[in-house]
Amino acid sequence: MTGTFTPTEMMTIAAARTLTNDDICFVGIGAPSAACNVARLTHAPKITLIYESGTIATKPDVLPLSIGDGELCETALFTVSVPEMFRYWLQGGRITTGFLGGAQIDRFANLNTTVVGDYAHPKVRLPGGGGAPEIASNCGRILITMAMGTRAFVEKLPFITSMGHGEGGDHRARLGLKTKGPTAVITDLCVMQPDPVTKELAVVSIHPGVARETVAAACGWALKFAETVTETPAPTPEELSVLRDIQARTRNAHKAA
Amino acid sequence: MTGTFTPTEMMTIAAARTLTNDDICFVGIGAPSAACNVARLTHAPKITLIYESGTIATKPDVLPLSIGDGELCETALFTVSVPEMFRYWLQGGRITTGFLGGAQIDRFANLNTTVVGDYAHPKVRLPGGGGAPEIASNCGRILITMAMGTRAFVEKLPFITSMGHGEGGDHRARLGLKTKGPTAVITDLCVMQPDPVTKELAVVSIHPGVARETVAAACGWALKFAETVTETPAPTPEELSVLRDIQARTRNAHKAA
Amino acid sequence: MCDIRTKLKYRTIVLTRMGLLPYLKTLTAHSVNGRPLSLSIQGTRAMAELMSLADAIAANVRDGDSVAFEGFTHLIPFAAAHETIRQGRRDLTLIRMTPDIIYDQMIGAGCAKKLKFSWGGNPGVGSLHRMRDAVENGWPHALGIEEHSHAAMANAFEAGAANLPFAMLRGYIGADLPKVNPMIRSVTCPFTGEVLAAVPAIRPDVSVIHAQRADREGNVLLEGIVGVQKEAVLAAKRSIVTVEEVVDALDPPSRNSVVLPHWTVSAIAVVPGGAYPSYALGYYPRSNATYIAWDAIARDRDTFLAWMQDNVLSGQPGDFARHARPRAGAN
């Protein structure tokens, strides 16, 4: 089965690999949820997954469609109110890893999920920030998963919904933040990490079968590459089957209800 | 049995009579707890009793020794955390009636339960305010129960632990308070209420068998009497037997454990 | 249901029997100026009354009100929203962290003049097309928005329940929302000098929620993902709770369960299935298929209007019963 996998599968599995048993992870819906549960069902069985609906240490058998499906509550260690989730658990500094995605990202891993165009008279009104602004500042580190493309990876964001590394360099520290911010952007083509000093994103590994030029062409800014760029290890058979199994279970469950 | 009752029994029963089925009552330990439960077991069976330990709508069979005896939790509709109690329920404006007592009181029903003497070098260190400062400001009305005596009913308090009517008149309103503050002081000799305008306490009823001069002599300031002073109706047989029964059950329970 | 009139009558009877009424009238009249004390206390409202959903909405939701129909994915009060649409309420300020399908329907139906929210999507599916059409194109009319983050909204509900004028949080750092929302301000710690974000407390005119069950006194139990509903009710001037069932004994599973006592709720209406296509844990699951199907319905104005005619305007609260299930594990 190895050798035939989709770019989205590669992205999800690459994201899963950044997680460990020690992580206490604030999970978003979609690719992050798939990645976290693949990690839990493969190399990180003791990872703690938290969804902002209040469900703590949850172990869903199918991926939730919403952030608050009954499955999450029924398999959680316990469930707290939403104010408590944001006060004691997120702002309280209890979360090691937050997952974010967005409609648009810039070279310092700032994200836009609010508007395209002018805020008062938007061309496209996106869903908005939800938990993102405070996930971005309060989690120990941030992982971002997004499919690449020049409309998504842009030179300048029309709106900063959640701060990554701001203007780069020590911008986060200057604002008093003690958390790391984005430590990796995992895409369907490659993995990027911020430069230790400038904080500008650079490609550190390219997924199997993807050309360097393809990666560069899918980015709206002049994308940097790290000195050593490796090839992302292909999904293992175990990783692929775990991912495909949970997605099949999920499709069946969501059609049924 | 009517005709033989102690001054403390009269005080407790007079306090019980000020409560109704509509009251949501923040109960303190001692005479207030006895009064509230006598009310519940006689004319106000639907009264809601709340103890600051977090127990809401509790119906104890014996009086608790502490504010958080197991009896309170076991007979409560539900129990909340102490921060929630003070934030959502007391500060939230949900309590119609708060009961307070103290070591000392002045003519405007301000209370001292903190120190006698200088705060930094106290002659007597009292327990302190506990919930009183915010009970005094956040409950719809305040009832005070205290035994009279010139060391307790004083011309000037060394320390204001909780505000009653402050300096009198519209002092509460000037501080932005919308609650009524103390509406009655129920003692072992009489019942006092604040003057509608000056807010100075005046005796409105004297307990059976107590002389007006006895009341005046037990007060450290020149105590006012209302134009019409009635005799407090003596405890009814039902009131007395309910009070004595619950106190007997309580004594047995506290000795046992 | 024990309303305040019954209580006052009861008290009068008991006290008269005891022969103490004249004395007590004097004592309490002085302190309450002739009105029952509890009616005049800030934050203490009428006791829960059991009524039909139509009556509950008619009595409590008025044109121009600020309203919070809350429920974080779970226990969303759809039946109450549909009844509000049917009664033709207008100029509402809709408050909700996640507008979800419920506000997509109310906005598309023309109930709203303003939306206060923090994440406006169809969870796991995509856009809320009716909300977008209102914001982007002013259809069916212009919609003002006040946008926050989840953390700010959750804290603002919490501050409302705690009777504070504002909430503070370590939030919005490096984000653009404070530049476009003048209701995001700051406050400085008087001990450390740290500057924190501040937002106004949320104090709706009416909060509407769905819960698993109530007892005959009107005490309400919520279980599972409880969201901000307790805070929404405690923060509001009036509140409506729809429930799956009324039971003799509430029997909360834990002594620390989430309970709203009857003296915090204005009206209770029994509407089995009333959270569908959201869900009621222990009764019926979320209809994810319906959420997925909503995308196509809401994408087109005519399709939406036809769906609303068939499913809301021609409907009634009892329609939701077909989605209800008996409580799991109930006798």
Next chain:
Amino acid sequence: MCDIRTKLKYRTIVLTRMGLLPYLKTLTAHSVNGRPLSLSIQGTRAMAELMSLADAIAANVRDGDSVAFEGFTHLIPFAAAHETIRQGRRDLTLIRMTPDIIYDQMIGAGCAKKLKFSWGGNPGVGSLHRMRDAVENGWPHALGIEEHSHAAMANAFEAGAANLPFAMLRGYIGADLPKVNPMIRSVTCPFTGEVLAAVPAIRPDVSVIHAQRADREGNVLLEGIVGVQKEAVLAAKRSIVTVEEVVDALDPPSRNSVVLPHWTVSAIAVVPGGAYPSYALGYYPRSNATYIAWDAIARDRDTFLAWMQDNVLSGQPGDFARHARPRAGAN
């Protein structure tokens, strides 16, 4: 008990088997500077380790620490306090809403240099004579006090758990305490101009609580009157939980029960009866007779010292087991 070393080892094994370790080392090393990530995150501490009470106190409570032994009447951690006294800790700043007998003993034993509190009496009985002797006469040595109201202390614990620098409340209006406590300040609402009271958040070096039970992973359940214990643990740098028992499955009675997950607790010690003469709901009742008897013991310095010698200094944690009862309703 699954401590962090076991977890790291486990992760290494699994990843090596998968042949991905070299790749992952690069990826994670960059983001964590060579240290396991969770150790470097603010607010995330070591995983719960199951140990003896003596070891737990020795490892976590140090001379000069600020410590909160919390429990609002219920679940007061007496056994842990006795162990702290036996280990001779000095110069502690004792934080507790209601000092109760537990701090009367620690103050009388000379452990404390400062007390932060809101109500210092023997509940329903009278004075705390050892606390009074320290404040009024400096015996066994002077005791500094920082005094608040209950509302302020509860809010300050809550703010600590929420990682805020201060708490605000509608409090202290017309009261004298702000005149003598410089740690009571004010903050102004940026929307309404209302002035509110402000107090610093409580962030103890160590919080110590007693709970009904833990599971083998170290997750802890509290049930009943839960006081400020959850907040105290979440606000603290380190925490110790004594429990009545360790069970295979925690089985919280409600999905919304009060649980502390194992990654919020530093150490867990099994001490049946460890809350006596306070109580553990479902296990054993409060010994009100002991509270009443304490008045005579604590009134006189010599009587107190003799009692401490016999009951604390010559004792051990296992002594508390005689007060324990099997859980009501347990198999």
